[in-house]
Amino acid sequence: MNLERAAAFIQSHQFFYLAAHQSPDGDTLGSCLALREALLLLGKDAAVVCPDRVPPVLDFLAGADTVTGTDGIEPPKEAVLYIDCADHKRTGALRETLETAPYQFCIDHHGTNPRESKDGDWVEEVSATGELILRLIKALNVPMNKTIATALYTAITTDTGNFSYGNTSPESFEAAAKLLGYGIDLPELNRVLFREMPVSKAKLIAYTLSHMELFEGGRLNLCAIPLDALAACSATKEDCEGLIDWLRDIDTVEAACVLRESDGCVRVSMRSKRYCDVAAIAKRFGGGGHVRAAGCTLYLPLEEATAVMREALTEALQ
Amino acid sequence: MNLERAAAFIQSHQFFYLAAHQSPDGDTLGSCLALREALLLLGKDAAVVCPDRVPPVLDFLAGADTVTGTDGIEPPKEAVLYIDCADHKRTGALRETLETAPYQFCIDHHGTNPRESKDGDWVEEVSATGELILRLIKALNVPMNKTIATALYTAITTDTGNFSYGNTSPESFEAAAKLLGYGIDLPELNRVLFREMPVSKAKLIAYTLSHMELFEGGRLNLCAIPLDALAACSATKEDCEGLIDWLRDIDTVEAACVLRESDGCVRVSMRSKRYCDVAAIAKRFGGGGHVRAAGCTLYLPLEEATAVMREALTEALQ
Numbered sequence: 001m002n003l004e005r006a007a008a009f010i011q012s013h014q015f016f017y018l019a020a021h022q023s024p025d026g027d028t029l030g031s032c033l034a035l036r037e038a039l040l041l042l043g044k045d046a047a048v049v050c051p052d053r054v055p056p057v058l059d060f061l062a063g064a065d066t067v068t069g070t071d072g073i074e075p076p077k078e079a080v081l082y083i084d085c086a087d088h089k090r091t092g093a094l095r096e097t098l099e100t101a102p103y104q105f106c107i108d109h110h111g112t113n114p115r116e117s118k119d120g121d122w123v124e125e126v127s128a129t130g131e132l133i134l135r136l137i138k139a140l141n142v143p144m145n146k147t148i149a150t151a152l153y154t155a156i157t158t159d160t161g162n163f164s165y166g167n168t169s170p171e172s173f174e175a176a177a178k179l180l181g182y183g184i185d186l187p188e189l190n191r192v193l194f195r196e197m198p199v200s201k202a203k204l205i206a207y208t209l210s211h212m213e214l215f216e217g218g219r220l221n222l223c224a225i226p227l228d229a230l231a232a233c234s235a236t237k238e239d240c241e242g243l244i245d246w247l248r249d250i251d252t253v254e255a256a257c258v259l260r261e262s263d264g265c266v267r268v269s270m271r272s273k274r275y276c277d278v279a280a281i282a283k284r285f286g287g288g289g290h291v292r293a294a295g296c297t298l299y300l301p302l303e304e305a306t307a308v309m310r311e312a313l314t315e316a317l318q
Numbered sequence: 319m320n321l322e323r324a325a326a327f328i329q330s331h332q333f334f335y336l337a338a339h340q341s342p343d344g345d346t347l348g349s350c351l352a353l354r355e356a357l358l359l360l361g362k363d364a365a366v367v368c369p370d371r372v373p374p375v376l377d378f379l380a381g382a383d384t385v386t387g388t389d390g391i392e393p394p395k396e397a398v399l400y401i402d403c404a405d406h407k408r409t410g411a412l413r414e415t416l417e418t419a420p421y422q423f424c425i426d427h428h429g430t431n432p433r434e435s436k437d438g439d440w441v442e443e444v445s446a447t448g449e450l451i452l453r454l455i456k457a458l459n460v461p462m463n464k465t466i467a468t469a470l471y472t473a474i475t476t477d478t479g480n481f482s483y484g485n486t487s488p489e490s491f492e493a494a495a496k497l498l499g500y501g502i503d504l505p506e507l508n509r510v511l512f513r514e515m516p517v518s519k520a521k522l523i524a525y526t527l528s529h530m531e532l533f534e535g536g537r538l539n540l541c542a543i544p545l546d547a548l549a550a551c552s553a554t555k556e557d558c559e560g561l562i563d564w565l566r567d568i569d570t571v572e573a574a575c576v577l578r579e580s581d582g583c584v585r586v587s588m589r590s591k592r593y594c595d596v597a598a599i600a601k602r603f604g605g606g607g608h609v610r611a612a613g614c615t616l617y618l619p620l621e622e623a624t625a626v627m628r629e630a631l632t633e634a635l636q
Contacts, residue, residue: 162480163494164508170495176481177491190482191591195567199532202568206527209520218517249513250520273509 002122003132007139009105009119010039015078019098020050020067021090026058026158026193028084031107031133033063034151035083038142049073051092055238060192061154062147070094076101082117084129086110107132127165127172130155134175149182154193162194203233208243208258215310216317218252224259224306244269255313259298259306266298266305270313281312320440321450325457327423327437328357333396337416338368338385339408344376344476344511346402349425349447351381352469353401356460367391369410373556378510379472380465388412394419400435402447404428425450445483445490448473452493467500472511480512521551526561526576533628534635536570542577542624562587573631577616577624584616584623588631599630 010016018035020028032048039046048067058064070093080101085091085108091098098104106117109132113123124132130152137148156175160168163176180186204225212223223243233239240260247256248271255276260267268285270278271293278294285308287296298305328334336353338346350366357364366385376382388411398419403409403426409416416422424435427450431441442450448470455466474493478486481494498504522543530541541561551557558578565574566589573594578585586603588596589611596612603626605614616623 161508162482164480164505164512166505168498168504170498173491173495173498177488177495180486180488180491186486187482187484190479191567194482195563196569197567198569199536202527202530202564206524209524210528212520214517245513246520249509249515251514251516 002120002124003135003139005120006105006107006122006132006136009079009081009103010042010044010136010140013079013103014044015076016044016046017076017080017098017101018046018048019080019082019085019091019094020048021085022051022092024050024052024054024058027128027130027155029054029058029061029064029067030151030153030155030158031129032067032083033061034130034137034148034155035081035133036063036066037145037148037151038137038140041142042140049094049098051094057193057196058154061151073097079103079105082106082108083133084108084110086112087114088116107136127167127169128156128159130159131171131175134178144179144182146183149179150184150189153179153184153189157189158193162190198239200234200236201239204230204235204239204243205246207233208246212247212250214250214252216314218250219254219317220310220313221247221250221253221256222259222306222310222313223247223257224302225261226302227261230260244271247271248273255317257309257313259302259309261302264299266300266302267295268298268305268309269295270309276313276316278313278316281309281316284312320438320442321453321457323438324423324425324440324450324454327397327399327421328360328362328454328458331397331421332362333394334362334364335394335398335416335419336364336366337398337400337403337409337412338366339403340369340410342368342370342372342376345446345448345473347372347376347379347382347385348469348471348473348476349451350385350401351379352448352455352466352473353399353451354381354384355463355466355469356455356458359460360458367412367416369412375511375514376472379469391415397421397423400424400426401451402426402428404430405432406434425454445485445487446474446477448477449489449493452496462497462500464501467497468502468507471497471502471507475507476511480508516557518552518554519557522548522553522557522561523564525551526564530565530568532568532570534632536568537572537635538628538631539565539568539571539574540577540624540628540631541565541575542620543579544620545579548578562589565589566591573635575627575631577620577627579620582617584618584620585613586616586623586627587613588627594631594634596631596634599627599634602630 018032020032036046054064080098104117105119106121108123109126109129111125115121244258255272258269272278279291282294282296285296336350338350354364372382398416422435423437424439427444427447429443433439562576573590576587590596597607600612600614603614
């Protein structure tokens, strides 16, 4: 049992760095902060480290303000636990420092994990690393509390798209059932994680939905976003995430495409619902991805890029 | 045990009408259609009846095309089961016909249910009536299948706002865990239930987000929608549902207000997040609702109505 090895690793050490991956998400930070709380309750010394800053949407997590970045990090005294890191590279600028630790163990749910941590690993392909941390905390006999439950619920709900992605399993729901009993404020948590947005993002969604163009009897949905529109919305890179989903979600649409003008190029995102292979199209233009979600970069003016993608997608829909 | 009485009621009859409530939602229709499938598997005769048509978003439910409305309904031969109906009135135009049934029983989760069905009722305040039907189907020893699981999952996820409302309980998640094991296509189901929308709705959201106005340092968010804007979007009444949530979801906002011009009046919806009592404001203008969600109707031109609501809300935010 890898769970037992993880528990034994924790029991045999006192000082821990819990390493979150770069571009941190709800699963890596929720898992790290839940485990930190549990280790503190066990009388151990634990600090969460992450090469990038905590995104504002996750600021509410208890202990988020204690997460240490590259500035002023001390070399690890004893043990490093890589949490939700698909490999050590995912610790970015912290990698070299972390790999000097005398003891290193990894807990992760990515099937591709190379299992490179020198004292072992627990890799199991569940919906979220948060599910593994829940089992670990139970194995360590730490009493569950609202802080831990909220952090682990955040881990699981963000990695499953609030229980909507294909990775959602009966165990994801069972974990949620257990955690909800500890006083999580579910309406507030859902609002913060999935609904609240800055004005800039709302304006960008409005732009996208007013400028989208439907072709092929509504099966193709395209929107080109020029630099000046992004500037007019004061849109950040984060605001652009998920825009493509809005285009795909129009009921008649099979394939959707967002073309975002950038410095000297156009970033193209594509999505499809049931039959259109957008990965094949992305590949033709030097990009890649999955059959239902892919992207590429075109070094063309926005208008030309739009015409090129429209033609390729129209052809694919025949 | 009311569950046992419900099971006994079903076992002692052969012909059933399963009555869904007017303005049918995912819980009443999902529960009725799941129970219909189970009764058919038991060799019984069951038909779902509903005074209003099945909304397009729920058309995908197996058996949705068999739901009978007021046209051509035969008088009930034997038993009526009121499902998710807070009272008999909720069966609208079918009420008189249904109340002629020799045997009548009610299964519902609304605490206010007057328990008026003559052969008894099973009223329990769980998150969704679908949770009760899941228990009932198990008690009847009907083997679970994908059709029943999809209908019951739809019932629970729609009544809990995909597990985000305050009524969501550990039991809601446990029910989901059980049902997911029977082959539900979770990504597709979530897209259909919560994301897909017609172009008209997307255009109306775009209008709202581009015309919203923030006041009081971003705490108040107001949008007035004139009749000609609704016409330009070809917006239906259904498209207007949920618009107010978009305004509330801006991160700085405490109180949000949508003013929708109608024939000779203005429909006002208000929402708040943490401290503003919008019910008190609605009441002042002859409306009502809850502290965090309320509404009223003003018989004023749109511009004047907007000024009036802005003033009232600004005052409430002091």
